[in-house]
Amino acid sequence: MFEILYQDNNLIAINKPSGWLVHRSWLDKNESIVVMQTLRDQIGQHVFPVHRLDRPTSGVLLFALSSEVARSLSVQFASKQIEKTYLAIVRGYVNDEAIIDYPLIEELDKIADKFANKNKSAQEAVSFCRGLGKIEVPLKVGKFATARYSLVELKPQTGRKHQLRRHMKHIFHPIIGDSKYGDLHQNRAFTQYFDIKRLMLYASSLKVTHPITHKPIIINAKLEPSWQDILLNFK
Structure with a gap:
């Protein structure tokens, strides 16, 4: 069963585990x-998605409990009224x-987006990044005698596909465990040292205006035990 972080008559938020698809997708039709x-089966009623998290990303995931509320929340997401906060572990030191501020070309799926315009210009994409802690471990990676990692706070100001993962790659601090945009050698070293193999990106908090009461709601997710153990090493 999912951990429920918030629930009322209109909304429900869960702590999504890593490895779960939000809904059925062409990415994995099986x-x-x-x-x-x-x-839906857990709470006995239909839920309506208003945003998504990548399959390997864990943390706060919000659903509406009616189509009307879903439409209202979708407007908030589209107009950038939602504040999303993530934690990530990345390669190198972020001080x-x-x-x-780096525009991103829309990534299209070969099957689901086969009729989409493939010549679109890059779209505005802005993310905030702040270093929270650092660690150096005695592992040789490539030409370096040790491996360095940082714990960072990330806040996307726009909502492009894989935005945080692509932005961190752009500034040469890819997120650990990212098989698509990350550093394969660093991913292997991190797995070897910490005995954990997953994308180290966690949706830790979501701030939204309640579509019915119009009051702000902040939904926080407690870090998973594996994250808590690793963060004890950061200074």
């Missing part, structure tokens, strides 16, 4: 166990905070 159907 996958029958997905968040939407599992949560300060920065705004990553």
